Amino acid sequence: MRAARSLTLALLLAGGAAAAVPAQTLLSRAAEAESRRDHAAAARDLEELVASGFDGRDIVANLGHVYTEAGRFGEAIWCYERVLRRRVVDLEVQHNLQATRLRLARRDAARTGRAVVETPPPLSVQWGELLPRDVSVTLTLLGELLIVAAWAWRRRSESEMARVGATAALCTAVVFTGFTATVMLARWRAPVESVVLHDGLRLLQAPRVDAVPAEAVREGERVTTVGHEAGFLRVRADHGHSGWLRETDLGPLGP
């Protein structure tokens, strides 16, 4: 019995291994599909790559590019936002994000005559997004070391000139560390946010598929997560209303 079970497991594992497509092949396939403007196929390959764990900057940015070309603006915005939250500066992705928002706004304007390109998040959230979390922690640590070094230098300095220089270095280190520390704290204290992935969604009044829909949310809009229940997230939208959305309709923005 045990031997049969082991054999079955081995066959399953072998089958799984045989079915897996190498990451490089997936990327090549995606590039080829994108070159012939088959955005849906390219998106599928890149989604498979991301699901396999290859969620580095280039792959996610490419996925956002493909989503934008396919008109899946909410998912594209989510990809770009994820990349930007991990990096201090990425001009290319910032440009693509802005272009995607403009395309989405143009589509909405063509449909309804009005559109919102972007609504700025609260100042505390913006402050927390100045630096990625790892960078802010590392810089704060560096700032602390600089403060200690400047303080030690000031204590050991014998000439007046050296003491003035050490004091200036100490002040600079304190300001620098204060900046990075406040960014880090703002990042930690920021509410959990998600991006609305799909078009035509409305906030539900209860965490059920057949619940009564209420206010609409925009595709690509950032919403704040305030609750969770059985595949649904309770979110607060830009207009201040709260309601439930399916988890699959939201893209969480990581730390």
Next chain:
Amino acid sequence: MALTAAVSLCAREASAIVRVQLAVEPPRPVAGLPFRVVYGLQIQNDRPARATPLEASPGLQVLMNGGTPTIGNFMVFGGSGGSVQMQSSVEYVFVAPRPGRYTVRGARALASDSNRVVAEHPPLTIVVEANHGQTPSPDPQRPDPFGGSPFPPGIFDDPIAPPVPPPAPVYEGPDVPPEGPLTGATFNRQGFARAMLSAPTAVVGEAVEYRAWVYVPAVEAGCEPLQEPTVTGFWSESLITPRQACADRWIPQTFEGQGLTAGLVRRLALYPTRAGALTVGPLRMNVEYLVGDSFFGRRQMVPMASGPVSLTVEDAPLEGRPRGYVPGVVGPVGITAALDRDRVVAGETVTLTLRLEASAYIGSVTAPPPALPDGVRRLPGPSHSEVDTGIFPPRGIATHTWRLVAERPGAIALGTYALDTFNPSTRRYERITAALPTLTVTGEAVSHPPDGDDEDPALRLEAFNPNARLDRHSALFTTPFRAAATLAAPPLALALWQLSKLLKRRAAARKSARDEASRNDPEALLAQSLARLEDNDPRAALDLAGRALDRGRKSVDTESTMIAEVQRSLDAVRFAGADTPSNEVRALIEQVRAALAEAGAL
């Protein structure tokens, strides 16, 4: 003018009204000529009541006794606030042989169950005038005792003409519920809601119609919507305006031997915006209808919900896809192109408008710009899209504009605009074309600095990176504890360093104090002195004994003769310079100890 009087009496409920009314026609009767009295009974939101017959005063002859008005002969539904109102009337014909004042009484309504008087009209006084040769009018119109009735004309006319049966209606069209087995709903004898899609599968952008009907065991119903169907993944356009009255028409249906009527309550044009399995959520509403006949019937409210309906959506196929195909262009598509003017001076701008019309939703489609001949420069322009729901099937309309700048004079043929579309009905790609007008340009040629690109740079994406790095994102500080622990390390290390320094300093001070104390303690000095003596160093032993004596004397701060004598003996031996036997030194040390003990310094 009719003489009309009314009395109302509220019974049981504030909204229940029973009204008894009398009207005289003509208002000023003439002696010898018949006149009519209309006796009316009106009940609103109350139980049935019955009226009592009229009684005429003596001298008034009754030519026709109409009896009593009976509720149940006529009914009216509706009225203000949706109340139920019932009314009936009968007619009496009187004649007064002489002028004078006559009275008609006895107009009252009794509750059917208790015979209690629920409404009563006061005695009606009729003034009959003298006859000056008048003759009766050939067909006096019967007055309405209620001053304007909602009944259709003829309902009070007596006798009622037999109605002409209308021709049997024929129900046709897509809004009629489909025949055959019941799909998209669960049968319920009290009524149910049914939702269907016009097709089970569609291509992204292709129009699908959603219809929802309400089936009730009544001729009509009222609806209170509770939840509209969710259309996630679709662009939707409502093709009918949701009405409180549910449906415009009710169509007879039969299911499981029960007669029902079905009314179309929702009709949406849905355009899937992405591939996959999409679901239209349920429609929920409370439906109210009348159970039983129109007289004794009661209202019943039934909550209904249509089931969710699913649609499988796929992208346009890859096989045979033209290279320039824009996803979402689903046909058949009609295309027209026009210029706002066909004569222009070189360097001026004209607007080229391209209008696409399709049964699919093409609002998300960005039409590729036209290829233009040399000498015409293209600049981007606005676009607009809408769905024309005024026709069936609804049409998606997209309008794209470009601004053209002609830079050389002459007649410039703009060529042909071509667009590849996918036709879901034939499952094939097609190419549609539109001839662009010819532009006549006058003036002198102009030139512009080549910019190489006419696309809006704000919308242009950075290129897809085919050589992307296959790396994984990793984060170090994933929890607040990690970050806090890392950031606490330098201050903690600094604090520990400072603490260790402080402890070291305090230990050194303590040791120093202890050494100092041991250096000044007579007992310790004597012990050291003995130790030196044991080491055969009597001179050092004497020195230490002298120091012990000196510290002891200072500590007691008094002069002792014994200490003074011992001091002299000690000084004598120390300054003698010769080697002193160790036993003498030991004796001296013991004398020092004794002297100090006596002085209390030990």
